[in-house]
Amino acid sequence: MEIEQKDRIITPQKANGDQALDLTLRPRDLTEYVGQDKIKDNLRIAIQAAQKRQETIEHVLLYGAPGLGKTSLAHIIANELGANIKITSGPAIEKSGDLAAILTNLGEGDILFIDEIHRLNKTIEEILYPAMEDYALDLIIGKGPSARTLRIDLPRFTIIGATTKASLLSAPLRDRFGLVYHLNFYERDDLSKIINRSAKILRVEIDDQATGEIAVRSRRTPRVANRLLKRVRDYSEVKADGVINFPICQDALAMLEVDELGLDWIDRKILNVIIEKFNGGPVGVNTIAAATGEDMSTIEDVYEPYLMQLGFLDRSPRGRMATARAYEHLGKKKNIQNGLV
DSSP: OOOOGGGOTTOSSOOTTHHHHHHHHOOOSTTTOOSOHHHHHHHHHHHHHHHHHTOOOOOEEEEOSTTSSHHHHHHHHHHHHTOOEEEEEGGGOOSHHHHHHHHHTOOTTOEEEEETGGGOOHHHHHHHHHHHHHSEEEEEESSGGGOEEEEEEOOOOEEEEEESOGGGSOHHHHTTOSEEEEOOOOOHHHHHHHHHHHHHHHTOOBOHHHHHHHHHTTTTOHHHHHHHHHHHHHHHHHHSSSOBOHHHHHHHHHHTTOOTTSOOHHHHHHHHIIIIIHTTOOBOHHHHHHHHTOOHHHIIIIIHHHHHHTTOEEEETTEEEEOHHHHHHHTOOEETTTEEO
16 A cells, blocks of 8 residues: 655655644754755855845755755745745646736745746746746737737846756756755754754753764654654653653654664565565566555655665666665575575
């Protein structure tokens, strides 16, 4: 049976309950924002230069895996500039009229944040081009021979686009962003800082060992770190005195079935299928999908990237193969002639 991503504790995508948590824990300025130091340095220069010239900042494109802080960074840019921010997403803009309504309601210096910008349809993109370059909106009035073009001047504004799939952006749209930043996965030290900051906001007492344990199991993703902290906090309040120490943290994460590398039971299930049923591979992703009951695109887009990042999975022209590290992590040994021992 396929498991919805929202049901996985370690999914980097937004899940139920994340919105309120994100709003509570979201950093307000670049000083509070942990990690992505090169991006922060570049943004500081761009923001200060724009303010010095009394201009709007160039259009910004943020891309990277889910849960790394693209939305938070968009809000921070708006806060640093003292600008209003309006939020929408690619799938929400279905008709040219939807985009026209959004753009004509922007004020001077406003920021329009478009999440999942790669999902804009081509018609909408073509209307967006002159808006981004010339701050003008070209509308077609009427139909047939009597149709005419009406150009509406727009105030100078900034679009911040966010995407998890930059390769799906059309080249003309991508080229219209002056500032393009790739958000990287986080290191353990930065995740520990994020967890400690979140714990203070949530008024939770946590020791350094427990902080480090949550950090290493967070799949290098702040959203996952905050979600795990929240669940460990709940466990500590029910099973202990509300203080998160190392044993309590370990017990809570064991109950959640998140191991020391951040793998959950679905990740382990995929690896076990490859190792036990197909002697470590190579095996096609469609066969893995059939054997696990998971959707093929979900395996490719959600599960495989992290397993490959850990060095547990190899892709080859013949299919997927479990690596020696995967065998070691699962406590299995490979016998070439007889399979597993």
